Structures are given as structure tokens and as C-alpha cells.
Amino acid sequence: MKLTREGIAYRVARDLPEGSYVNLGVGIPSLVPSYLPEGCEIFVHSENGLLGVGAAPAAGDEDPDLVNASVEYTTLLPGACVFDHATSFHMIRGGHVTHSVIGAIEVAANGDLANWQMPDESLPSVGGAMDLAFGVRNVFVAMTHVTSKGEPKILSACTCPLTAPRCVRRIYTDLAVIDVTPDGLVLREVAPGLDPAAVQAQTGAPLRIADDCREMDIPAGFGGVRLRA
Amino acid sequence: MIDKTVASCAEAVKDVFDGATIMFGGFGPPGVPARLIEALREQGAKNLTAIHNGAGSDEFGLGILFVSGQVRKLVASFLNRGKASAFHDQYLKGEVELELLPQGTLAERIRAAGAGIGGFYTPTAVGTRLAKGKETRVLDGREYVFERPLHADFAFIKAHRADRLGNLCYRLAMRNFNPVMASAAKVVIAEVDEIVPVGALAPDGIHTPGIFVDRVVQVERHPRHFVKKGGAQ
Numbered sequence: 001m002k003l004t005r006e007g008i009a010y011r012v013a014r015d016l017p018e019g020s021y022v023n024l025g026v027g028i029p030s031l032v033p034s035y036l037p038e039g040c041e042i043f044v045h046s047e048n049g050l051l052g053v054g055a056a057p058a059a060g061d062e063d064p065d066l067v068n069a070s071v072e073y074t075t076l077l078p079g080a081c082v083f084d085h086a087t088s089f090h091m092i093r094g095g096h097v098t099h100s101v102i103g104a105i106e107v108a109a110n111g112d113l114a115n116w117q118m119p120d121e122s123l124p125s126v127g128g129a130m131d132l133a134f135g136v137r138n139v140f141v142a143m144t145h146v147t148s149k150g151e152p153k154i155l156s157a158c159t160c161p162l163t164a165p166r167c168v169r170r171i172y173t174d175l176a177v178i179d180v181t182p183d184g185l186v187l188r189e190v191a192p193g194l195d196p197a198a199v200q201a202q203t204g205a206p207l208r209i210a211d212d213c214r215e216m217d218i219p220a221g222f223g224g225v226r227l228r229a
Numbered sequence: 230m231i232d233k234t235v236a237s238c239a240e241a242v243k244d245v246f247d248g249a250t251i252m253f254g255g256f257g258p259p260g261v262p263a264r265l266i267e268a269l270r271e272q273g274a275k276n277l278t279a280i281h282n283g284a285g286s287d288e289f290g291l292g293i294l295f296v297s298g299q300v301r302k303l304v305a306s307f308l309n310r311g312k313a314s315a316f317h318d319q320y321l322k323g324e325v326e327l328e329l330l331p332q333g334t335l336a337e338r339i340r341a342a343g344a345g346i347g348g349f350y351t352p353t354a355v356g357t358r359l360a361k362g363k364e365t366r367v368l369d370g371r372e373y374v375f376e377r378p379l380h381a382d383f384a385f386i387k388a389h390r391a392d393r394l395g396n397l398c399y400r401l402a403m404r405n406f407n408p409v410m411a412s413a414a415k416v417v418i419a420e421v422d423e424i425v426p427v428g429a430l431a432p433d434g435i436h437t438p439g440i441f442v443d444r445v446v447q448v449e450r451h452p453r454h455f456v457k458k459g460g461a462q
Contacts, residue, residue: 047332048256048405062456064258065389065401071257073456082401084408084436085256086340089333093353117358123317124329126359127307131333134353165356 001193002174005144007218007227010035012101012142012172014217016042021051022099023092023132026070028142029101035222043080045097047128049088052080069128092128093135100136102129104143104168106158109205111168111180113141114160126163133164145173145202152204154178154185174229175199177216184208189216192228233395233445234424238268241418241446245274245383252339252379252414253281253291254386254407260399261290262385262420263451269385270297278302280339280381282332282406284313289453295319304379306332331359334376336409342378343412343441350375384414388437391421392428395442396435404436411441418444 003011009031016022016036023045024032033055036042044053047069054075057063062073076082091097106114113133116126133139146152154171171178176199177189187207190199196209220228235241242265245251251269255261266285270293277300284303285292294300295315303316303325310317319325330338331353341349350373354360364375386407388397397419399407411417419437424447 048259048402050402063401064454064456065403067257067259067402069256076401082404084404085332085336085406086409089336093333093337093351121310122321123308123310124327125306125308125310126329126331128332130331130353130357130359134351134355135333162357 001191002229003191003216003218004174004226004229006031006035006222006225007229008142008172008174010222010227011177011216011218012140013037015140015170016099018042020098021045021091021096022101023047023097023136025100025102025129025132027103029103030070032101045088045091046074047088047092049083049085050074050076050080051083051091052077054080089128089131092131095135095137097136099138099140100132101140101142102132104141104153105160107141107154107168107171108158109154109156109180109185111166112158113139113163113168114158115163117161119160129163133167138169139167141168141171143171143173145175145199152202155204175202178207186210187213189214191216192218232393233439233443234393235444235446238264238420238446238448239271241265241444242268242272245269245272247274248276249274249382250278250280250380252381252384252410253279254384254405254410255290256282256402256405258289258453259401260387260403260405260407261285262387263290263453264448265385265418265420265446266290266293270294270299273299275299276301278304280304280379282335283307283309284316286312287315289451292316295325300325302326302328304328304330304335306330306335329359335379336406338376338379339406339409339413341376342380343409346378348375348377379413381410381414382416384410384417386411386417386419388419388421390423390425390430391419391445392425392430392439393445394427395419395439395445396430397421397437397439397442398430398434399436408437411437416444417442418446420446420448422450423447
């Protein structure tokens with residue numbers, strides 16, 4: 001059994017500690033705020049100068065001057081603050097943002113990250129991805145385990161242009177939780193009902209199975225949203 | 230008496246010359262000096278180098294200056310592949326040059342120019358395509374890439390309120406690149422929603438001090454600076 005995109009976000013949210021300052025990328029990472037433990041104070045950072053980002057506003061409550069890094073209308077929580085772009089990237093590049101949850105095109109067994117340019121893309125675009133990958137200590141990748149064509153995204157070496165070398169700490173997918181260690185990839189958790197061998201079969205690099213490798217603790221649904229596919 | 234206010238955007242941008250380098254504030258619609266950009270389209274200066282987070286869109290912001298064929302080079306970080314088709318076409322034909330930078334390096338190069346810094350070393354982009362051809366240096370065991378400051382002839386910025394001294398304040402996410410850009414150009418032009426009397430802005434609520442600002446013009450907000458149903462872009 002696989003996780004849904006929301007299921008991946010739910011699993012990531014379990015690993016963000018109270019007091020963390022977290023930057024969330026587009027795609028699956030942007031779903032994380034809905035699954036943060038209730039009452040847990042975690043500050044979400046947005047590159048365009050926001051710390052303490054809240055949920056999307058209700059229809060009619062949008063503020064034209066308040067968007068997030070994905071240029072979607074957003075809200076601010078009590079205790080939030082706003083600042084300019086240089087300050088925002090001091091937080092990232094100076095190592096003050098504690099966690100970056102980011103999407104990926106490919107991740108290599110040594111932690112290399114490729115997430116800014118597809119091989120066939122005519123127009124390159126990078127945004128804040130490199131700043132996050134170089135500056136933040138805990139880079140967590142949240143992505144589907146394989147491409148839409150079923151090809152592995154976790155590889156022995158990246159084929160796409162790198163965002164940063166050796167930066168990824170942990171990989172969360174619809175099939176598994178995998179740690180990047182100096183000795184290679186370690187399979188920590190598998191999706192409910194899934195065999196480690198099935199995860200290895202869809203991974204393009206060798207996985208060492210952790211001694212305490214276990215099934216993920218994921219409910220079937222949360223708030224009316226399916227977490228298991 | 231100091232009075233940096235000007236009556237119209239046309240007057241504010243009239244001395245922009247062919248070949249000028251211009252910084253444009255904004256990230257998404259907030260903070261984009263949309264009325265100054267429209268005035269520059271009418272003014273017609275060509276062969277411009279634009280420094281902006283992205284390329285805007287064909288209908289709004291910097292993108293309209295690609296539609297009018299006024300930009301020769303863009304220095305940017307994030308390019309929305311679907312929105313700025315005029316830029317995209319001109320880039321593919323080789324008519325527009327692109328210098329792509331990590332967003333934090335873009336902001337810091339602008340900040341360095343404003344602070345009188347000759348360059349800086351950053352780890353961001355080391356070992357990637359975006360560091361190609363740039364000087365690198367190992368400091369305390371970590372490799373860094375050398376980046377130079379980014380200066381401009383003009384900066385176009387957008388703020389919420391101003392006074393005639395050029396003091397500015399921004400609402401919420403309007404701030405983004407505007408304060409650093411205001412420090413890094415020879416001539417800084419701000420479009421604002423409202424000009425208020427001197428003394429009306431609290432000293433500890435001023436985000437860009439007037440020392441950085443040369444011209445202030447009050448404008449009607451662009452339609453994209455109101456809430457759009459179904460998403461901000």
C-alpha cells in the first residue's frame with residue numbers, strides 16, 4: 001500500500017519538532033501545515049519575507065498584499081513577522097531556518113539533490129532552492145518514490161543538474177522513509193503492508209535495511225482526507 | 230524645503246535612458262511598481278538591463294517591457310515558464326540575455342551594492358552550473374563562490390505610504406526586494422498608494438529611510454494589487 005501526497009505530508013509533519021523554523025517548498029511540502037500536531041508551535045518561513053505563515057484564507061478574506069512564495073494568498077499566525085528579502089535569505093543562508101522540506105527531481109545515495117532543472121527544459125529557473133539546500137542543516141526531501149513513468153528518483157548518482165551536493169538528510173516518499181548516511185541510504189520505515197524488498201525494487205541505489213525498520217504509523221485518513229492510497 | 234514628490238509616473242521616469250540598468254522590486258504582485266513600469270513602456274527607453282526576481286507576466290509588471298521589446302538583458306532568479314511568454318520567446322531566439330542567480334545571491338548582491346561592499350563569498354551554488362566560471366575559494370575547510378555587487382542606474386520600487394522626504398513603509402509582503410533595491414541604485418523612484426504629511430509616519434515604523442529615495446509618486450493601485458478571485462497571479 002502507498003501513501004497519498006497528503007500522507008507523505010502527514011508523515012513529514014510528525015518529524016518537525018516544536019520550536020522549529022521550517023521552509024516548505026512547492027508541491028507536497030506545501031501540504032505539511034495541515035498535518036502539524038495541534039498546539040505545537042512551529043514557524044513556517046516563506047522566502048518572500050514571512051515567518052509564521054498560517055493557512056490559506058477563506059474566500060473573501062484574502063489580502064492583496066499577502067502572498068506566500070508560491071504567490072498564493074496566505075495568512076499570518078499570532079507572533080508572525082514580515083521582513084525584506086535580504087533578511088529572509090539571511091535566515092536561510094545563515095543557518096537560522098532549521099528545516100527545509102523540499103521537492104526533488106532526483107536524489108542520489110550520497111545526498112546530492114537535483115530539483116531545479118529537468119534535462120529537456122528550455123528555460124532554467126532556480127528561485128531559492130540552492131540557498132535552502134546549501135544553508136539549512138536539515139534538508140528533508142518529500143516526493144513520490146518514482147516518476148509518473150515509474151522510473152526511480154532515488155539513484156546512485158543524479159543525472160539532472162545539481163541543486164547542491166550532499167545536502168539531503170532524509171527522504172520521505174509514498175513508499176518509505178530513508179535516511180542519507182555517510183554509509184549510504186538506510187531504509188527506516190516502509191508504507192503499511194509494504195515489504196522492504198518492494199521498496200528496494202523501485203529504488204535506483206542500494207538500501208541498507210535498518211535493524212529497527214518498521215511500518216509507518218499512518219492513519220487511513222485525517223480530517224476527511226485519505227492518507228493511504 | 231525638500232520635496233521628492235513628483236506629479237506623475239511619466240515625469241518620474243522621463244530621464245531613463247537607452248541602455249540603462251534598472252532594478253524592479255516585487256515578488257508576485259505585491260511590491261511590483263506596476264504604474265512606473267507602464268509609464269516606462271510609454272516613455273520608450275530601449276536596450277534596458279532589468280534586475281528583478283522573475284520576468285513578470287505578459288500583462289503585468291516587468292513582463293510588459295518584454296512585450297514592447299525594451300529589454301536586452303534580464304538578471305533574475307525565478308522564471309515562471311507559463312506567464313511571461315514574450316520573455317520566453319525572446320530568450321529562446323537569443324534576443325534577450327539571461328543571468329540566472331540563486332534568489333538569496335540576487336538579494337545579497339543587491340544588498341552588497343547598497344552597502345558599499347566590493348564582493349562576498351557564499352557557499353550557495355558551489356559545484357553547480359550556476360557557479361561556472363566564477364572564482365572559488367576554500368575558507369575554513371568549506372568552498373565558497375565569489376559574487377560581485379549588483380548596481381543599477383535606477384530602481385523602481387513600490388511602497389504603501391510615503392512622505393515628501395522619501396520615507397517609505399510597506400504593507401505585509403510588499404516589502405520583499407524593495408528596501409535593498411532602494412539602496413543600490415543611483416536614482417530611486419517609488420510609487421506609493423498614499424503620500425502623507427511629514428511626521429505622520431512613526432519614526433520606528435519607517436522601513437526605507439528617505440535618504441535612499443529620490444522621487445515619490447502617488448498612484449492608483451493597479452488592478453492586480455487588489456484581490457483577484459481564484460488565485461493571486
